[in-house]
Amino acid sequence: MAIHFSIEKEDFKLKDKMKIKAWITSVVKQEGKRIGDIAYMFCDDEQVLEANISYLEHDTYTDIITFDYVEGDVVSGDILISVDRVKENANLFQCSFEQELHRVIIHGILHLLGVGDKTEEEAAVMRKREEMALALWNEMNMFHEKQ
Secondary structure, rough: EEEEEEOOOOOOOOHHHHHHHHHHHHHHOOOOOEEEEEEEEEEOHHHHHHHHHHOOOOOOOOOOOEEEEOEOOOEEEEEEEHHHHHHHHHHHHHOOHHHHHHHHHHHHHHHHOOOOOOOHHHHHOOOOOHHHHHHHHHHHHHHHHEE
């Protein structure tokens, strides 16, 4: 049982892997759940589009696709992230690439924890939960920096 990162996108490096794993684990534990096998794949737009068409029959670009393999209280899944979309959204939302990347990383985990985003109400809950998780990320990093 572990969190895995696979980098398929050229010129992309994931910083702070161990911190990200600890953060994800904390978010999952706060929900009373356990980490199973979670695999992240960081791709380009075309790879995520291909998966979106093949598996979900959606012919659109997206920043993230989450495949849910959760069983009981064990959180498992595959999460595909388009690094291209993350860069574009960071510009659109006027935030840093890292901020947007962390938002998307935890967005996938929140889906695995049962948080939806199909309706306006669900999307509002998702945004609030993302903000709470990002605040935890910031807290954890401040704690590590002080040591």
